[in-house]
Amino acid sequence: MSEGVAVATAGVDGLTPAELAAKYGLDVSGRRPSLTTYTRELWARRHFIVAFATARTTASYTSAKLGQLWQVVTPLLNAAVYYLVFGLLLGTDRGIPNYIAYLCTGIFTFQFTQSAVLSGTRAISGNLGLIRALHFPRACLPISLTIMQLQQLMISMGVLGVIILVTGEPLTAKWLLVVPTLLLQTVFNTGLALLLARWGARTTDLSQLMPFVIRTWMYMSGVFWSVQTLAAHVPKPVQTLLYLNPALVFNDLMRYSLMDTVQASSLVPHVWATAVVWTAVAGAFGYVYFWRAEDQYGRG
Structure with missing residues (x-):
């Protein structure tokens, strides 16, 4: 018994296991790669990310009779309900062209x-079978789910464009600003999805809590009413916090891009700079934060 231990300790050809691993380029299974290596591996799987997102988009409504039409019907029904409540009953439409x-x-x-x-929150906990069966950068999952949501949005944007034109807005060169706006928002959303994916992997109850957090955020983001009107009647620190809300920033940019009745003077201060900063911070921090726990996903 002692001789076997001695041989195992000595290794082969007088080399220890660590020296053998170094000699033949072996590494510890499941070790987190460097950030540069991780990014390279992630880029190499870009086609898988897009294919996975497309497959999930196609499969998400297969059990419904209307199929992918729900991607358009759902936000339209939400808009109808919110218009009834906030536009007609509460009168928040006053002063908004x-x-x-x-x-x-x-x-x-x-x-x-x-x-x-919400998809990012369940990106890891909802795909444990795939994670434990295959080796790939786990960031593929929250990124692909964000791309999936972008694909669904692109379908909805066609309907939104029709609504805007029918309600009297002209088609102008400002519509081209939709492209950089969506690009910034996509990177921002990806950073949030990566952040929530790591939290959701540790705390599965987070997926039950997030809808309430998201709903509160929505009410504070000027979706139904003008934040600028409210900001004129609150203290300066509260006004600043309202204007720094990233959801409000992207709402303002999209409205400015598509609606001629929304003027630059009505946007939050330094709106483009704020959007770029939020995108850079959320994207970089979310990516690095997710990568730091790469070797922990799927265990336990």
């Missing part, structure tokens, strides 16, 4: 962030 287009744009834009965050 073309309230229907204003409301629909806010709902479609916020729903993109909402869906990405």
Whole structure:
């Protein structure tokens, strides 16, 4: 028995196990790669990320008779309900030109962030079988789910464009600003999804709590009413916090891009700079934060 231990300790050809691993380029199974290596591996699987997102998009409504039409019907029904409550009953449409287009744009834009965050929360805990069966960068999952939400939004954007034109808004060159706005929002949403994916992997109850958090965030983001009108009647620190809300920032940018009745003077201060900062912070922090727990996902 002692001789076997001695041989195992000595290794082969007089080399210890650590020296043998170094000699033949072996590494510890499941060890977290460096951030550079991880990013390279993630980029190498970009086609898998898109294919996985497309497959999930196609399969998400297969059991429903209307199929993928629900991607359009759902936000339209939400818009109808919110218009009834906030526009007709509560009168929050006062002072807002073309309230229907204003409301629909806010709902479609916020729903993109909402869906990405909620999907990210379950990205790890909902795919444990795949994680334990295959080796791949786990960031593929929350990223692909965000792309899935973007694909669904692109379908909805066609309907939103029709609504905006029918309600009297002209087609202008400002519509081109939708592209950088969606690009910034997608990176921001991806960062949030990565952040929530790590939290959700540790605490499965988070997926039950997040809908309440998201609903509160929605009410504070000017989806149904004008934050700028409220900000004129609150203390300066509260006003600043309202203006720094990233969901409000992306809502403002999308409305400015699509609606001629939304002027630059009505946007939150430094709206583009704020959007870029939020995108950079959320994207970078979410990615690094998720990567730091790469070797823990799927265990236990």
